Amino acid sequence: MFGEAGQNNRKSRRIDFLFLALVIAVSISVYLNALGDGLVYDDRVQLVGNPMIRSLGNIPRFFTSDVWGFYNGGLLGHSNYYRPVMHTVNALLYHFAGLSPWPYHAVNILFHAGNSALVFLMALFLSGEPVTALAAGLLFAAHPIHTEAVTWVAGNPDVTFTFFYLLSVYAYIRWKSTLLPAAFFLPAVLCKEPGVTLPAVIFLYDFAKGDFSAFSIRKPFAFAAGLLRRYYPYLLVLVVYFGLRMYALGGQFAPAKAHAGLSAFQYFINVFPLFVKYMWKLLLPINLNASYQFIPALSFFDAKVLASVLITAVLAAALLFSRKKAPDIFFSFCLIVVPLLPALYIPGVGENTFTERYLYMPSAGFALIAAFALGRLRLKGRSTAALAWTALAAITLLYSAGTFMRNPVWKSDYSLWTDTVRKSPEDPLTLFNLANAYADAGQPDRAIEVYKKVLEIKPGFVAAYNNLGGTYESRGMYDEAIKVYLDALGIDSRIPQLHGNLALAYMKVGKLDAAIGELRTLLQIIPSADAYYYLGNALYKKGQTEEAMRSYQSALRIDPGYSKARHMIASLYREQMRGR
Numbered sequence: 154m155f156g157e158a159g160q161n162n163r164k165s166r167r168i169d170f171l172f173l174a175l176v177i178a179v180s181i182s183v184y185l186n187a188l189g190d191g192l193v194y195d196d197r198v199q200l201v202g203n204p205m206i207r208s209l210g211n212i213p214r215f216f217t218s219d220v221w222g223f224y225n226g227g228l229l230g231h232s233n234y235y236r237p238v239m240h241t242v243n244a245l246l247y248h249f250a251g252l253s254p255w256p257y258h259a260v261n262i263l264f265h266a267g268n269s270a271l272v273f274l275m276a277l278f279l280s281g282e283p284v285t286a287l288a289a290g291l292l293f294a295a296h297p298i299h300t301e302a303v304t305w306v307a308g309n310p311d312v313t314f315t316f317f318y319l320l321s322v323y324a325y326i327r328w329k330s331t332l333l334p335a336a337f338f339l340p341a342v343l344c345k346e347p348g349v350t351l352p353a354v355i356f357l358y359d360f361a362k363g364d365f366s367a368f369s370i371r372k373p374f375a376f377a378a379g380l381l382r383r384y385y386p387y388l389l390v391l392v393v394y395f396g397l398r399m400y401a402l403g404g405q406f407a408p409a410k411a412h413a414g415l416s417a418f419q420y421f422i423n424v425f426p427l428f429v430k431y432m433w434k435l436l437l438p439i440n441l442n443a444s445y446q447f448i449p450a451l452s453f454f455d456a457k458v459l460a461s462v463l464i465t466a467v468l469a470a471a472l473l474f475s476r477k478k479a480p481d482i483f484f485s486f487c488l489i490v491v492p493l494l495p496a497l498y499i500p501g502v503g504e505n506t507f508t509e510r511y512l513y514m515p516s517a518g519f520a521l522i523a524a525f526a527l528g529r530l531r532l533k534g535r536s537t538a539a540l541a542w543t544a545l546a547a548i549t550l551l552y553s554a555g556t557f558m559r560n561p562v563w564k565s566d567y568s569l570w571t572d573t574v575r576k577s578p579e580d581p582l583t584l585f586n587l588a589n590a591y592a593d594a595g596q597p598d599r600a601i602e603v604y605k606k607v608l609e610i611k612p613g614f615v616a617a618y619n620n621l622g623g624t625y626e627s628r629g630m631y632d633e634a635i636k637v638y639l640d641a642l643g644i645d646s647r648i649p650q651l652h653g654n655l656a657l658a659y660m661k662v663g664k665l666d667a668a669i670g671e672l673r674t675l676l677q678i679i680p681s682a683d684a685y686y687y688l689g690n691a692l693y694k695k696g697q698t699e700e701a702m703r704s705y706q707s708a709l710r711i712d713p714g715y716s717k718a719r720h721m722i723a724s725l726y727r728e729q730m731r732g733r
Contacts, residue, residue: 168283173273176290180269183295183553184262187304187560188255193569194443194586195307199243201252206244215240216343219401233501235398238344239310257306264312265303269294271319272517276524278327279481284531288545289524293517295552297438300559302510314344315514318351318492325355335386342394347495347514349394352387357487359383361480415449415499423449424497425461430507431493432468435519438552441559443573446580447506481525488518504582523548566590581611588617592624600624615641619651626658634658649679656687665691682712689721698725 192200205211205223214222220234242260250256273290277283302308321337324330334355341348381388415423450458472490475483496502496511531541562572570587577583588603604621607614618641625634638655641648656671672688675681689704702725708718 172283172287176269176273176294177266180266180294183556188258190564191254193566206247212241235401236310261303261312264316268315275323282528285524285528288527289520291549292523293520295549296516297555298509298512302513304560304563308510310345311510311513314341314348317341331386335390338390347492350491353491358484361484420499422453422458425465426457429461429464442576444583445507446577485518485521489515567594581607585617597624597627613644615645631658631662649675665695682708682715686718
């Protein structure tokens, strides 16, 4: 029941086509209500606040900078993420649709439909059974764990990298070619980092089939040479990718380190509970959450570590046993574990250590395993066949209902973070995002209350200080805002927004000298037209018109279309003419 051996038993192509159409229909229909959702969370920065996507001429720059390279001119350092395809897709969509949310959602849904179709085709080829393929496609299409990746616009890297990843794997197992799969491999890695695991999946497919008969393992050098001849296109793609990545990330593989307080051994032992948690969510996708709080284990003898090590060992033993007894299950389980490995590298995954969208690609392997299990149950007899069909229908309906009900949670920041805080009430990042949602919704008092709670939990959270200061300003509480900005600058004086916001607050209370000092400090960090403009305003209010004129002119040198600076220059010229 593996590879082309099952092809002789396939039913008609008409049934294959009808089942494929059903899978695609389900994959789209369960997300139709997501088309009315808005832009939330990172969308507001990566789309609304990203000037680079405004011009298609910037597309080459996406390939030489990291994901956040547009943000503050890269002042805050490099991130661990290199995803040029994401910005390219967003730039193309912006060119045709502006910031209207529904086209971005539609693209994610279409990629999800393509991924569901590929899971169907892989199951059809591996099993030769259209019903088994139908089960795999439906389970993948409707699985609620996908809502974060598909419904959230910023989940685009997950649905796109999965599409090219699955396309590459399918092309390899279907046509036994390496050049075509390697061509699909390149966009996969440029969409998202887990794409680099694809050659390992290809190798494990060949290992499951025992497809190394042409190479003599007794001759290590000849064996290595044979492997190199077979897989060299993937190695070439990896060389290109890592070259581009290292350049974009400032010569480092992963410059940002999250959870720096943990030791290397503590990073290692926390991999096991994290892995088991991912497996559990695949099996039981309930209580879904946009931000799971990470509470690390500090000792190997922590009960959750010991239990997780035992569960992982059992799964590993079952995997090795299945290699000869059930190679389709072995390969499918590899399709779960291998793409998930980068998400288990805790120092490199950021604040959200456990994230549902990291299961999007691995869930393809889960869908295959479940489908193969249902297929074997169906073949045991008439009664078990009825049980298999009933189980498939019930699970598909439950999954579809769960997905459809989860989609509206992503409609707005308010709905998203209200739901998330209810499930993670002590997570500072979640509370911070809820406070931002309150501020955007015109509820400053509630926002201030939550920002203060964030800073009680995480006193060094500079962004919370900055946004708290802005909320104080919206209430006319300028002295409180100034104090908050100063506290934040005492933590990190490199943040340009803090200097700019503090300067504006000083101007509003008439402290012009202090404002001028902050703006000049800001200009030393990163010159901007806005900073020169506001510096010009402060100098003008002090009566230093010549210096103000020079500041406005500097703003125009940075941005020739800066109309406010041009207007002030014209006003100063008129004043000079009247003075004569």
